[in-house]
Structures are given as structure tokens and as C-alpha cells.
Amino acid sequence: MKNLYLDHNVYIEALENERLNASLRGLMDKKIQCLYSPAHIEEIYKVVANEKSQYKNKMKELINFISIVTSDMEVIPTNTELVIKKEHPKVCYSRVSSIDTRERVKEDSCIKYTEDKNNYLKLLHEDKHNSSLSSIEPEKIWESPIIVKYILDFNNNIDFIIEKYNTSLEVQMLSIFNVDKTLPDNFCLRRGNFAELEISHKQLEYTIEILFRILNFAGYCSEKSEQTSISGTHDVSHAIYATKADFLVTMDRRFAKKCKAVYNFLGVRTSVIFCKQNEVVNVLENIVTESDVI
Numbered sequence: 045m046k047n048l049y050l051d052h053n054v055y056i057e058a059l060e061n062e063r064l065n066a067s068l069r070g071l072m073d074k075k076i077q078c079l080y081s082p083a084h085i086e087e088i089y090k091v092v093a094n095e096k097s098q099y100k101n102k103m104k105e106l107i108n109f110i111s112i113v114t115s116d117m118e119v120i121p122t123n124t125e126l127v128i129k130k131e132h133p134k135v136c137y138s139r140v141s142s143i144d145t146r147e148r149v150k151e152d153s154c155i156k157y158t159e160d161k162n163n164y165l166k167l168l169h170e171d172k173h174n175s176s177l178s179s180i181e182p183e184k185i186w187e188s189p190i191i192v193k194y195i196l197d198f199n200n201n202i203d204f205i206i207e208k209y210n211t212s213l214e215v216q217m218l219s220i221f222n223v224d225k226t227l228p229d230n231f232c233l234r235r236g237n238f239a240e241l242e243i244s245h246k247q248l249e250y251t252i253e254i255l256f257r258i259l260n261f262a263g264y265c266s267e268k269s270e271q272t273s274i275s276g277t278h279d280v281s282h283a284i285y286a287t288k289a290d291f292l293v294t295m296d297r298r299f300a301k302k303c304k305a306v307y308n309f310l311g312v313r314t315s316v317i318f319c320k321q322n323e324v325v326n327v328l329e330n331i332v333t334e335s336d337v338i
Contacts, residue, residue: 046335049286051294081285119285182304236311265298
């Protein structure tokens, strides 16, 4: 049985695409286990809690659909690592809705977007060649001089960064609820260390967040607007949870390239597959075929 993690946009597409809907419902019979995560439910809650949203009524249908497709199998964090457990999406929704993080996510996303955009514009002004950065293949992006510099700068300032992070208000508040997010003194960005991060969710989460941020900061497949930057925050969460799957399928080209790059840096085994709307069903069929061969 192979594990498949679908980006949120695939589930949304399936609500209107009958062929895709039927294909997803039949994956379990073909020995493909779909997984969902709190990131999917957070995106659903964001819509439900928005009084102006025209899609609110669709969210109940989406929750039930995710339940059917995944057989309620969820990727969820523990104090040590990510695990796969059976939990109805309604239970996860109840937990997510009890802690409304929309404003914090929005504010944090917009701040990062502004900082990243300003830095990228500065790079463009200093070196016109940076405009072609996004054309570099994900496996090669870490060889780019500007990316190499950012990694080195991060690790050279790691003591200050760890202290600032560990003493942040968010980390301190979480400790009150016995959630330990503090990073160890020997933390740093290292290539190919996924095996170490796999058994420490807090380090895996922080590492993937930082690597995505470095790519955005350099202008690599960066978000186009403040609004898409909020979706980008959820993308990072999906990238973290999808490390428990064999395949990640998305219809977001920017997310796919950045996720491939981050997985390549860390040595994550998950295959990231980008496809257009009209290609999703064929991609799923190829995954089934590939799994049969394996």
C-alpha cells in the first residue's frame, strides 16, 4: 500500500470534476492510501469562518469527501514525530476551530511577503540575472550563489537565531500548554539530514519553514501577492505533512518547484508531482500503475 498526499487544490477540483471525484473514491481499491492533515482542515475552516465567502456551504461536503477518500487516515504531529492515525476530519475540524489562527497567519504571511518582495526587488536592481532564478531546476537551486550565501549566513548566525526563536512569545506560550517547540543548541541547516529530522517534528517543521523562506527571500518561485502568500503559508504546512507520504500531487507549479527543492535538500523520499487540472486523473492512474510495478 502506497501513501498519497493530495494538495488542497486537488480536493477542491474534485468537488466539481466528476471524473476526478470518482477516481479519488476508487484509489483505496487500487491499494493507494490517501492521507489528509490538519493543514487541509485549516484551509476549510478559513473559508467557513469567512462570512463573505460564497463557498461556505461547500465545506461540509468537502469534509465528508475527504473522509471518504482518505478513510479518515490523517497525518498528525506528536511531541516527537509525525504519525498516521485514524481520525474523522470532523474531529480535527473541531480542534482547529477552537484555536482561531487566521489573523496570526494572515499578519505573519503579509509581513514575510513584504520582506521577501523588497529583498527580491533589491536583488533585481543589483543583478539583472536574478530575474531568471525561477527557471533553475529545483535540484540545482541550492548551487545558486545567492542561495548558498543565505544558507551560510543562517548557519553562521545560528546561536542568535536559536535564542531569538526559543525566547519568542509563541514558543513561550506553547510551553504553557506543554507543547515544546524549542530548538536544540546544535540545530543548523544541513543537506541530507531528513533521517534526523524525521524523529523530531519541531526541527522538521522549523527546517522546512526556513528553507521555503530562503527560497522566497531570493525570489525563487515566490508568491505574486499578499493573498497568495497566505496560501503559501498553508503550502509549507502541506509540505511538512506530506513527508509521510510516497507521493504528493499538486496543481500549483510554484509550490511544486519549491517543495521539490526543499525535499531534495533534505533527502525526503516523497515524490512531488505537478499536474494541470486536466491531467490529474491521468497522473493518479500513473501512480497506481507505478505502485503495481513496485
